[in-house]
Structure formats: structure tokens, C-alpha cells
Amino acid sequence: MEQGKYMNIKDIARLSGVGIATVSRVINNSGVVSDTTRAKVMAVVREHNYIPNGNASNLKKTRSNTIALMVKGISNPFFADMIKEVERQVNLRGCPLMIQHVEDGVDEIDIALQLVKEKNLYGVIFMGGTYDHSEDKFKQLKVPFVLTTITTTKEVDPAVFSSVIIDDLQESYKAVSYLISLGHRNICFLARFPLVQNTTGNRRLMGYIKALEEHGIEYDPSMVEDCEYSPSSGFTATKRLLNKKKDITAVFAASDTIAIGAAKALLSLGLSIPNDVSIIGFDGIEMAEYYHPSLDTISQPGVDMAKASVEILFDLITGDSQNKHMVFESVLVKRGSCKKINK
Numbered sequence: 001m002e003q004g005k006y007m008n009i010k011d012i013a014r015l016s017g018v019g020i021a022t023v024s025r026v027i028n029n030s031g032v033v034s035d036t037t038r039a040k041v042m043a044v045v046r047e048h049n050y051i052p053n054g055n056a057s058n059l060k061k062t063r064s065n066t067i068a069l070m071v072k073g074i075s076n077p078f079f080a081d082m083i084k085e086v087e088r089q090v091n092l093r094g095c096p097l098m099i100q101h102v103e104d105g106v107d108e109i110d111i112a113l114q115l116v117k118e119k120n121l122y123g124v125i126f127m128g129g130t131y132d133h134s135e136d137k138f139k140q141l142k143v144p145f146v147l148t149t150i151t152t153t154k155e156v157d158p159a160v161f162s163s164v165i166i167d168d169l170q171e172s173y174k175a176v177s178y179l180i181s182l183g184h185r186n187i188c189f190l191a192r193f194p195l196v197q198n199t200t201g202n203r204r205l206m207g208y209i210k211a212l213e214e215h216g217i218e219y220d221p222s223m224v225e226d227c228e229y230s231p232s233s234g235f236t237a238t239k240r241l242l243n244k245k246k247d248i249t250a251v252f253a254a255s256d257t258i259a260i261g262a263a264k265a266l267l268s269l270g271l272s273i274p275n276d277v278s279i280i281g282f283d284g285i286e287m288a289e290y291y292h293p294s295l296d297t298i299s300q301p302g303v304d305m306a307k308a309s310v311e312i313l314f315d316l317i318t319g320d321s322q323n324k325h326m327v328f329e330s331v332l333v334k335r336g337s338c339k340k341i342n343k
Contacts, residue, residue: 172207234261
């Protein structure tokens with residue numbers, strides 16, 4: 001067919017309904033492409049007698065098959081099992097994983113853009129961070145990417161990114177409603193940046209406030225403390241609260257690491273858990289189960305979320321799906337650190 005010599009890789013991509021990078025992988029027999037997608041592309045190539053340009057082909061071959069995992073809060077024990085699962089799933093697909101720690105206050109998208117340029121990445125998974133990236137910023141990323149444990153604001157078109165999350169507001173609401181059902185009304189809340197918009201701490205604060213208001217309890221900002229996601233910070237934040245609020249009967253910590261520190265503070269003051277003060281954490285890390293006393297928590301399905309994140313990413317890479325969003329449900333785990341009180 002004479003028409004073949006006028007075709008280019010963009011035409012093949014358009015007629016096949018896949019991305020240019022996917023066509024390149026099929027033509028160069030490199031990278032991960034599903035059998036269905038490969039057959040679809042090759043059918044178009046044969047139909048139009050397409051002959052790839054040698055120079056363009058060589059340029060496309062420089063794309064590495066490395067996946068980057070950008071982690072904010074890498075010291076968070078909850079992320080440990082998730083990172084292991086991401087690495088396992090990526091390696092099962094024959095690709096190396098590069099784990100990049102991102103410091104607080106640094107824009108993870110900027111770091112990713114730099115890495116895509118330097119390492120010619122296959123795709124990116126973002127773990128942890130904030131929710132305030134703009135649609136324009138996302139569109140600068142020219143490789144598939146997935147947000148896991150975070151999403152973004154309603155202003156961003158969901159068609160331009162993928163996410164794997166829990167509903168932080170609803171899960172926080174679940175925890176506080178449980179405490180209220182046990183008769184607690186003086187419930188304090190500990191989180192990182194709870195008063196800063198578009199943070200995980202803020203979303204969990206919104207769930208806390210929603211539960212209070214729906215049960216006729218007035219929200220008191222002085223019952224909220226800002227602290228790091230660490231036992232030491234949870235310890236000092238709880239002591240600060242107890243110094244100004246003597247009538248606290250329950251503590252809701254936005255992470256198990258905070259809850260462990262809060263429990264230590266309560267015990268150090270001679271208080272009993274749960275007889276004097278009930279406590280519940282968030283995440284479901286192993287350490288909280290084996291702390292004494294074992295701590296109630298909202299347990300996130302972190303490993304399942306990690307696996308889903310990799311599956312979505314590779315579906316995007318192979319052109320087998322468009323961007324998608326998954327919301328997992330957490331489980332309220334009762335281990336005995338919360339107790340019913342007399343009203």
C-alpha cells in the first residue's frame with residue numbers, strides 16, 4: 001500500500017486508540033504491553049503497511065522501564081508494608097522500582113517532573129503528601145501516574161489523574177461516632193496540620209467535627225492539637241491537652257503512632273486506659289496491636305491499596321484503561337482501649 005509511507009507513529013496511535021508510547025513499545029517489542037493491545041496496534045500497522053522511521057524508533061527505545069515511588073512521610077510505619085507491596089508488584093512485572101523520599105514542604109510533582117526528565121521513567125506512584133496540586137501541574141506529567149493514600153481537590157478533573165484512597169472524612173467520622181456511642185462527649189483530636197486545608201489531618205478533622213455536630217456536641221477548637229505523626233509528638237501533645245483540659249474522657253489520634261505516644265502520656269500521669277480515658281488510633285499498624293494496652297484503631301487496607309495502585313498504573317502504561325479512582329473501606333478494630341462510660 002502506497003499510503004503506508006505517509007503514515008507516522010501518531011497516526012498509528014490515533015487509529016489504534018492507544019498512546020504513542022504504547023505504539024512505540026509494540027513496534028520496538030520492548031516494555032509491558034498486553035496481548036490485546038499488541039494485536040490491535042499490529043493490525044493497524046499491517047493494514048496501513050506502516051514502516052517506522054529508524055531515527056524516531058531509536059529515540060523511543062531510550063525510554064527506561066523504571067517506575068518511581070515518591071513517598072512523603074517515609075518514616076510512617078503504615079507506609080512500610082505498602083512500599084514492600086509496591087516493590088513486589090512492580091518487580092513481578094519485570095520493572096525496577098526507584099523509591100524517592102520527598103521532604104515535607106517540597107513539591108512532589110516538581111521532583112517527579114525532574115526524575116521523568118533525568119531517568120526517562122515509565123510511570124510514577126505518589127504515596128502520602130497533600131491534596132492541593134492543580135490540574136495544570138498534573139498535566140505537565142507526561143507519563144502515567146497514580147496517587148495513593150491521597151487524592152486532590154474537587155476542582156481538578158478526575159479524568160487527568162488516578163487515585164487509590166480511603167474516605168478520610170468518613171473513616172474519622174466512624175471513629176468518633178464509636179466513641180460517642182460509648183457515652184463520650186469530651187473527645188480530643190490529635191493530627192498533623194488539622195487546621196490546614198487540603199491535608200490528611202484536615203480531612204480527618206472534618207470527620208471529627210461532623211460526628212460531634214450530628215450528635216449534638218459543640219465543636220471546641222481547644223480540644224484539637226497539631227502534632228507530628230510520631231509517638232514522641234503524640235506524647236507531648238497529649239500532655240499539653242491534659243494540662244488545659246482536665247475533663248477529657250477520650251482521645252482520637254489521627255495515626256496509630258500518635259496514639260501510642262498519647263497512651264504513654266496518659267499512663268505516665270497515672271491514668272488508666274480505658275477506665276479513665278479511652279483512646280483510638282488510625283491506620284492499623286502492627287505496633288499498636290502489641291502495645292500495652294493494645295489500641296483500638298481504624299485499620300486501613302494498605303497492602304490491598306498498594307497492589308491496586310500498581311495494577312492501575314500498569315493498565316495506564318499498557319493502554320488497557322483510562323484514569324480511574326478506587327476508594328477502599330477501613331475497618332474499626334476493637335482491642336479494648338475504649339470503654340463505655342456512665343453519662
